[in-house]
Amino acid sequence: MNRILRTTGALIASLFFSAAAFSAEMPGADPAQLWNYITKVSPYTSWSYWPDHQGMQRGRAPHGPKHKVFVNDIALMSNKVPLPNGSIQVKESYSRSGRMMAITVMYKVKGYNPADGDWFWAKYTKKGLARPSGKPRGCIGCHGTRERNDFVLVHDF
Numbered sequence: 056m057n058r059i060l061r062t063t064g065a066l067i068a069s070l071f072f073s074a075a076a077f078s079a080e081m082p083g084a085d086p087a088q089l090w091n092y093i094t095k096v097s098p099y100t101s102w103s104y105w106p107d108h109q110g111m112q113r114g115r116a117p118h119g120p121k122h123k124v125f126v127n128d129i130a131l132m133s134n135k136v137p138l139p140n141g142s143i144q145v146k147e148s149y150s151r152s153g154r155m156m157a158i159t160v161m162y163k164v165k166g167y168n169p170a171d172g173d174w175f176w177a178k179y180t181k182k183g184l185a186r187p188s189g190k191p192r193g194c195i196g197c198h199g200t201r202e203r204n205d206f207v208l209v210h211d212f
């Protein structure tokens with residue numbers, strides 16, 4: 056009996072701590088925290104692609120001629136809009152010759168910007184300098200043409 060209690064207790068404790076670790080792990084709506092998350096805590100290059108948008112793809116203006124879009128598991132598991140909080144999409148933009156030019160990110164943060172789908176937007180240089188970030192009108196205006204698809208352009212829900 057004691058053993059069962061101890062095991063159950065340990066299980067509950069580990070569930071509690073992993074849930075706490077998960078929420079502590081997610082970055083705030085902040086460009087430096089988000090960059091740290093996608094490059095160190097959970098490197099986006101180990102994430103997945105949308106099933107219908109795998110690997111290098113042709114892109115349109117303003118993002119450059121070629122790109123790859125990586126998505127985290129929270130986004131990938133979702134088959135409907137809106138995407139769950141914590142969803143992240145990372146796009147690498149490439150020049151025609153295959154040089155990586157910029158990294159643009161969309162990160163769903165609960166309550167951050169309810170009028171426009173709660174996305175935190177950022178465009179980074181390869182070194183992680185964010186310009187612009189937050190709620191840039193440019194990003195929202197163009198992606199907003201697909202508001203019913205939760206502002207996502209490369210994948211249809």
Ligand code: HEC
Binds near residue numbers: 119194208
């Ligand atoms: C003029 C329109 C336009 C603007 C402005 C724009 N985007 Fe996009 N974005 C696109 C298009 C079109 C795609 C689909 C991929 C492609 O064709 O390059 C896309 C794809 C993306 C993706 C991949 C996920 C998805 O939604 O399909 C991310 C991430 C992204 N954009 C982030 C940003 C950020 C951050 C900004 C602002 C700094 C921004 N975009 C500004 C048109 C735009």
